[in-house]
Amino acid sequence: xxxxxxxxxxxxxxxxxxxxxxxxxxxxxxxxxxxxxxxxxxxxxxxxxxxxxxxxxxxxxxxxxxxxxxxxxxxxxxxxxxxxxxxxxxxxxxxxxxxxxxxxxxxxxxxxxxxxxxxxxxxxxxxxxxxxxxxxxxxxxxxxxxxxxxxxxxxxxxxxxxxxxxxxxxxxxxxxxxxxxxxxxxxxxxxxxxxxxxxxxxxxxxxxxxxxxxxxxxxxxxxxxxxxxxxxxxxxxxxxxxxxxxxxxxxxxxxxxxxxxxxxxxxxxxxxxxxxxxxxxxxxxxxxxxxxxxxxxxxxxxxxxxxxxxxxxxxxxxxxxxxxxxx
Amino acid sequence: xxxxxxxxxxxxxxxxxxxxxxxxxxxxxxxxxxxxxxxxxxxxxxxxxxxxxxxxxxxxxxxxxxxxxxxxxxxxxxxxxxxxxxxxxxxxxxxxxxxxxxxxxxxxxxxxxxxxxxxxxxxxxxxxxxxxxxxxxxxxxxxxxxxxxxxxxxxxxxxxxxxxxxxxxxxxxxxxxxxxxxxxxxxxxxxxxxxxxxxxxxxxxxxxxxxxxxxxxxxxxxxxxxxxxxxxxxxxxxxxxxxxxxxxxxxxxxxxxxxxxxxxxxxxxxxxxxxxxxxxxxxxxxxxxxxxxxxxxxxxxxxxxxxxxxx
Amino acid sequence: xxxxxxxxxxxxxxxxxxxxxxxxxxxxxxxxxxxxxxxxxxxxxxxxxxxxxxxxxxxxxxxxxxxxxxxxxxxxxxxxxxxxxxxxxxxxxxxxxxxxxxxxxxxxxxxxxxxxxxxxxxxxxxxxxxxxxxxxxxxxxxxxxxxxxxxxxxxxxxxxxxxxxxxxxxxxxxxxxxxxxxxxxxxxxxxxxxxxxxxxxxxxxxxxxxxxxxxxxxxxxxxxxxxxxxxxxxxxxxxxxxxxxxxxxxxxxxxxxxxxxxxxxxxxxxxxxxxxxxxxxxxxxxxxxxxxxxxxxxxxxxxxxxxxxxxxxxxxxxxxxxxxxxxxxx
Numbered sequence: 001x002x003x004x005x006x007x008x009x010x011x012x013x014x015x016x017x018x019x020x021x022x023x024x025x026x027x028x029x030x031x032x033x034x035x036x037x038x039x040x041x042x043x044x045x046x047x048x049x050x051x052x053x054x055x056x057x058x059x060x061x062x063x064x065x066x067x068x069x070x071x072x073x074x075x076x077x078x079x080x081x082x083x084x085x086x087x088x089x090x091x092x093x094x095x096x097x098x099x100x101x102x103x104x105x106x107x108x109x110x111x112x113x114x115x116x117x118x119x120x121x122x123x124x125x126x127x128x129x130x131x132x133x134x135x136x137x138x139x140x141x142x143x144x145x146x147x148x149x150x151x152x153x154x155x156x157x158x159x160x161x162x163x164x165x166x167x168x169x170x171x172x173x174x175x176x177x178x179x180x181x182x183x184x185x186x187x188x189x190x191x192x193x194x195x196x197x198x199x200x201x202x203x204x205x206x207x208x209x210x211x212x213x214x215x216x217x218x219x220x221x222x223x224x225x226x227x228x229x230x231x232x233x234x235x236x237x238x239x240x241x242x243x244x245x246x247x248x249x250x251x252x253x254x255x256x257x258x259x260x261x262x263x264x265x266x267x268x269x270x271x272x273x274x275x276x277x278x279x280x281x282x283x284x285x286x287x288x289x290x291x292x293x294x295x296x297x298x299x300x301x302x303x304x305x306x307x308x309x310x311x312x313x314x315x316x317x318x319x320x321x322x323x324x325x326x327x
Numbered sequence: 328x329x330x331x332x333x334x335x336x337x338x339x340x341x342x343x344x345x346x347x348x349x350x351x352x353x354x355x356x357x358x359x360x361x362x363x364x365x366x367x368x369x370x371x372x373x374x375x376x377x378x379x380x381x382x383x384x385x386x387x388x389x390x391x392x393x394x395x396x397x398x399x400x401x402x403x404x405x406x407x408x409x410x411x412x413x414x415x416x417x418x419x420x421x422x423x424x425x426x427x428x429x430x431x432x433x434x435x436x437x438x439x440x441x442x443x444x445x446x447x448x449x450x451x452x453x454x455x456x457x458x459x460x461x462x463x464x465x466x467x468x469x470x471x472x473x474x475x476x477x478x479x480x481x482x483x484x485x486x487x488x489x490x491x492x493x494x495x496x497x498x499x500x501x502x503x504x505x506x507x508x509x510x511x512x513x514x515x516x517x518x519x520x521x522x523x524x525x526x527x528x529x530x531x532x533x534x535x536x537x538x539x540x541x542x543x544x545x546x547x548x549x550x551x552x553x554x555x556x557x558x559x560x561x562x563x564x565x566x567x568x569x570x571x572x573x574x575x576x577x578x579x580x581x582x583x584x585x586x587x588x589x590x591x592x593x594x595x596x597x598x599x600x601x602x603x604x605x606x607x608x609x610x611x612x613x614x615x616x617x618x619x620x621x622x623x624x625x626x627x628x629x630x631x632x633x634x635x636x637x638x
Numbered sequence: 639x640x641x642x643x644x645x646x647x648x649x650x651x652x653x654x655x656x657x658x659x660x661x662x663x664x665x666x667x668x669x670x671x672x673x674x675x676x677x678x679x680x681x682x683x684x685x686x687x688x689x690x691x692x693x694x695x696x697x698x699x700x701x702x703x704x705x706x707x708x709x710x711x712x713x714x715x716x717x718x719x720x721x722x723x724x725x726x727x728x729x730x731x732x733x734x735x736x737x738x739x740x741x742x743x744x745x746x747x748x749x750x751x752x753x754x755x756x757x758x759x760x761x762x763x764x765x766x767x768x769x770x771x772x773x774x775x776x777x778x779x780x781x782x783x784x785x786x787x788x789x790x791x792x793x794x795x796x797x798x799x800x801x802x803x804x805x806x807x808x809x810x811x812x813x814x815x816x817x818x819x820x821x822x823x824x825x826x827x828x829x830x831x832x833x834x835x836x837x838x839x840x841x842x843x844x845x846x847x848x849x850x851x852x853x854x855x856x857x858x859x860x861x862x863x864x865x866x867x868x869x870x871x872x873x874x875x876x877x878x879x880x881x882x883x884x885x886x887x888x889x890x891x892x893x894x895x896x897x898x899x900x901x902x903x904x905x906x907x908x909x910x911x912x913x914x915x916x917x918x919x920x921x922x923x924x925x926x927x928x929x930x931x932x933x934x935x936x937x938x939x940x941x942x943x944x945x946x947x948x949x950x951x952x953x954x955x956x957x958x959x960x961x962x963x964x965x966x967x968x
Contacts, residue, residue: 038823053535057451076540084538091529099530101551101626110547111537146627151911162537181686182850183908183927186894190907208824211853211896215905252828254857256880256897262835263857265828269793 002068004029004169004202005050005087010062012042012049012226017273020045021226022062024299027170032196032203034213034234036249037223040270043206046223047172051087052079085115088163092175094155098147104131105143108162115166130161134191153184160191167199174206189216210253214238222246225271225281228299232306243308245282280311288312335619339612346608347398350601351391359383360595364407381407394601403605404598406591413598417584417606421569423493424576424583427502428568434507435514435564440557442511443518447526448545458515465512474505474578491580502579506572510564514557521556525549555625562618566611570603641674642844643812647707648672648697650690654916665916667693669868670707672942675861677811680838680845682859682876684852684891688915690868691848695814698846699733700724711812729759732805736817738797742789748800749775749785755807774803777840778833795826799833806837814846819854831857852895856880861948864888867915867923870942874949884951887924922954930955 003026012020020042027033035043048054050064050071064071066086071079083089091097099107108127112118118126124143131139134157147155156176163171173192177185193216196203207213213220214234221231222245230243241247251264268285271277277284283293292311299309361377362369378384382393397404403414446458465473481501482490489498525531526549534548535541564571573585580586584603591599623629650668668690675681685691696702698709700716709716711731717723735741743751749771756767775785778799789797798818805813815834819827835858838845849855855862855876862879864872864887872885883889893906910927913919919926925935934954944950945957 038825048532051536053532080538080540082538083536089536091533093529096529097533099534099548099552100628101555102548103627110534110539114538148628153911159533162533166538181912182852182891182894183686184911186890186905186907190905209896210824215896249824252824254831254853256853256856256892256895260857260877263828263832265832266825267829269795269826270823 001028003027004067006063006065007046007050008063008065010046010049010064011060012045012054013059014057018276019226019273020049023223023226023228025221025228025231027202027204029169030200030202031219032205032217034217034220035204035206035223036208036210036213036220038208038270040225040273041223042226043223044174045226047089047174047204047206051083051089051172053083053089080114084111084163084168085166086168087170087172088166088168089172089174090156090159090163090176093152093179094159094176095147095150095152095179097159098155100147103144103146104150104158108143108158108165111162111165126165127161130164131158133164133195134158134161135187136161151184152180153187156180156188157191160188160195164195164199168201170202170204171196172204172206175208176205177212178208185212192216210238210249222249225276226273227281227309228307229282229309230307231299236306242302242306243282243310244286244288246308248285280309332616332620335616339616342612343605343608347395347601347605348391350604351394351597354592354595354597354600355387355390360407360597363595398605403602406599407596408594408599413596413602416587416599417602420582420584420587423581424569424572424585426499427506427572427575427581427583430499430503431506431510431572432564432568434503435510436561438507439511439514440518442515443557444522444550444553446515447519447522450523455519458519462512462515462519465508466516468509470505470509470574471578473509474501474575477501477505478578491578493582498579498581502572502575502581505575505578514560514564517560518553518557521553522549524556525552528552551625555622558618558621558625562614562621565617566614569610570607640677642677642712643675643698643846644710645674645694645698645707646672646710648694648704648709649706650693650697650702651705663916666868666918667915668697668704671865671868671870672707673861673863673870673873675812675844675846677844678838678842679861680847680859682855682862683846683848683865684850684855684862685865686850686912688867688912689865690915691865692816694865695733695816695846695848699731699814700727701733729755729808730810731812731814732808732810734798734801734805734813734815734818736820738794738801738821739789741801742797742804744789747786747788748780748792751800752785752804752807755804759808761808770807774806777806777837778803779829793826794822795829798822798830802830802833802837806841809841810843812844812846814848816848817850818847820849820851827854834858852880852891864891867913867918869923869939869952870950871924871952872950873942878949884945884949884956885924885953886928886930886955922952 005027007023007025010020010023011018019040023042023046025046035046037043045054049058049060052071054060060072062072066082071082105124105127108130109123112123112126116123116126127143128139131142136142136154136157150158171192176192177188180188189212192203205213205217217234219231220234220237221228222237222243223229224245230237230241230246232242237246238250241250245266248264248266252266254263266285271281271284279294280286280289280297283289286293295311297309297311299307301307360381361374361383365374365377382390385393394404403412405411406413406416442458442462446455449455478490478501481488488500490501492498531544531548534544539548569584570588572581572583573588575581576583576585577589588600588603591603648668648671649666651664651666654663654665671690671694673681683691683694693702697704700709700719703719711727717727752771752774753767756762756770761767762770771785772782775782780796780799780803784792784796789800792800818834819830822830831854837843845858847855847858859876862874862876863870864885866887872879872883872888879888880892883892890906890908893904908927913923913926921937922928922935922939925931928935932954938954940952940954942950942952943957951957
């Protein structure tokens with residue numbers, strides 16, 4: 001079956017500085033895919049670029065196909081139909097993602113008028129239904145309220161209601177729970193998954209938190225310095241990371257049960273996009289780096305359903321490293 | 328809401344009282360009005376009589392109390408120079424001043440706001456740079472310099488327009504242009520930075536991500552938010568309709584309130600100075616209150632500050 | 639085992655106004671908190687925003703004076719804020735915050751900032767101070783060239799290392815760390831967490847580690863206190879507490895902490911949001927969100943009682959003879 005979205009060799013540069021370098025990724029209908037990486041890895045930029053939401057100082061190349069239709073370079077009106085229609089997006093820090101001077105009714109209605117095919121009195125009725133759906137109590141009255149009258153968790157619920165207005169095939173959730181307290185995070189993730197179950201939409205969950213992604217996604221892509229370095233089914237990635245960076249990330253994560261082990265911190269820091277190492281961007285921090293790492297590794301298929309961008313399959317080495325750390 | 332305005336009204340009154348007090352103190356301490364008005368050669372008996380007539384012999388606190396008592400009764404005193412009620416002198420100058428400041432305000436709004444919006448929406452382009460250079464020049468060149476430059480070009484060199492006076496509509500063109508250009512520059516800068524601030528907010532990205540066209544995003548998401556800080560500076564400009572032309576009126580010998588103020592200060596004509604400043608303070612305070620009211624209208628967060636913490 | 643830090647019945651209230659002219663309201667940010675930290679050990683303090691965990695940290699350090707209760711440090715009461723003995727006590731207790739850039743002086747190179755406390759307290763001569771700074775930098779894993787750099791030239795992880803080095807300059811016995819790694823990326827977070835545990839072992843540091851991240855807290859702490867609305871609701875051994883939480887709030891927190899390999903089905907999702915500390919519910923603060931609430935919870939606040947050796951819980955359903963244990967949620 002044709003993937004819902006096919007991203008191919010997507011590259012983004014700001015004033016000549018590459019922040020995204022040849023990202024390729026498919027999202028199939030109805031699947032939940034996680035995108036993890038540290039700040040600056042390009043996980044948000046990938047989707048902002050795909051939807052044409054980057055400022056015009058960005059140079060974007062490559063290809064993003066939605067159901068076979070190219071989005072890069074598509075007309076403004078075609079993009080307006082895609083954004084909020086086929087593909088909706090919610091963001092981190094929901095409180096500032098809502099316009100402070102417009103009522104919730106107005107902000108949800110905008111989406112409904114654009115994509116819901118509704119008009120007149122049907123719009124506020126549908127807005128109320130959406131608020132009910134995302135669990136805002138007293139929806140009728142709360143429609144007239146403004147963003148500052150809602151907590152962070154409620155604001156994210158409203159963002160989700162707005163996203164659902166266009167009945168999207170894909171929801172991109174960019175760090176949707178990062179700014180929220182633990183119990184509220186659980187509520188929002190639960191809501192996103194209930195909605196997904198009910199609508200069958202696909203989800204891209206962008207997060208710096210491997211735990212969140214592992215628990216909630218079928219498939220995970222790990223990004224580093226503007227590239228995907230490993231892509232695998234969630235369970236496999238966490239049990240058996242093949243790329244040294246992915247292994248390092250998994251090892252960096254403290255656990256909630258079992259014996260305590262020393263964390264396998266990755267030495268050094270993420271490279272500056274203005275001074276990217278030649279060859280593999282991770283090589284300067286990699287314990288296994290050698291001469292072959294002078295050239296940029298391509299993302300290649302390994303096994304049935306995994307891809308890694310590492311010149312040598314470091315599976316055994318990564319496992320050893322992981323094992324040593326667990327001493 | 329009612330309390331919100333009651334508090335602002337009280338604050339406005341306090342501001343006016345403070346302005347009047349300040350002017351009273353400064354003017355009384357900086358020279359003897361009797362000596363300045365009558366001249367240093369005047370006989371001592373005349374000076375004494377003048378002092379007695381205007382209450383200048385009384386202790387300063389009594390003069391102050393009397394002055395406030397009079398204001399409370401609506402009496403703003405008489406000019407020490409010709410004995411006419413000060414308010415009359417001031418009021419007859421107001422139309423001349425407004426004839427400059429109102430057209431100038433319209434120019435500021437008509438040029439400054441669109442230029443600022445346009446520059447922000449095309450940030451980094453040559454249009455933006457041109458607007459910013461114009462704004463910085465207009466912003467930094469003092470109005471007397473700008474006025475003189477305009478006089479040099481249009482009155483002295485080209486001879487198209489008169490350099491001063493108030494005989495015909497042509498006389499008002501240069502002073503209006505001087506006021507308007509400077510103000511438009513200030514407003515353009517302000518509007519641009521307000522727009523850029525809003526454009527950087529995450530809710531603008533949300534609006535785009537919804538599929539709204541860029542035009543709609545700008546009209547219904549950017550502008551309403553950018554209007555909030557812009558209203559402040561426009562309010563300030565409205566507040567200075569009466570007193571904002573002091574320098575320009577002097578440069579172009581325009582017989583408005585500003586020139587009257589300059590003359591009255593030089594002469595220590597206390598009643599007139601205080602009357603003008605009272606009027607200025609009142610206009611400023613009124614426009615501030617209008618701005619506050621507009622804020623409440625534009626920004627729901629101010630309408631219900633108590634609701635901020637409620638869930 | 640002797641406790642280096644002993645906290646008893648701490649209370650801290652603030653006056654808050656609703657709006658600018660609203661009636662002043664008393665908000666109990668910290669409402670009767672007691673715990674002890676043994677020398678060389680770490681107590682983790684977890685909770686969500688508004689739980690009072692940061693205020694507790696400041697009270698313990700004496701950065702704020704409590705309205706009631708006491709903090710005993712090494713056998714003596716922590717002196718009153720801004721007195722001479724208080725200033726002298728600073729050398730032995732230090733704090734590390736979430737935002738290292740805010741904690742560093744932007745105008746001074748790192749090495750100068752590290753040296754400052756030695757100059758102020760006139761510790762050692764010039765040569766020994768220089769040597770001490772070099773030693774500190776090495777201990778926290780900063781190369782000597784970084785000493786000449788300014789805070790904005792450092793990465794987030796390097797800044798937090800510099801803050802840590804400065805806190806250690808005066809050889810303190812006790813560190814309060816308030817979300818020290820929350821602003822850092824995962825791989826850097828691991829570096830700093832490892833550094834903290836290494837330094838603790840090396841220098842016999844006692845720590846109060848405040849964080850919303852249960853996984854990090856478990857990694858560094860021997861004991862953990864869970865706070866909700868200004869009170870400790872559960873206190874116990876770190877591994878044990880996270881493995882078998884007794885209080886229903888702890889259970890929910892633990893289940894909300896994502897763990898690779900665990901199914902989604904186990905997640906306990908609490909209804910509602912943490913109430914505003916200014917509008918605390920009557921009885922148990924947690925009762926409006928509690929899946930196990932019964933009549934008594936609405937009128938009577940449960941006390942923190944020891945339910946097993948080393949484990950205390952503040953819940954009417956736990957340890958007071960009730961058969962319905964909160965642990966049964968799992």
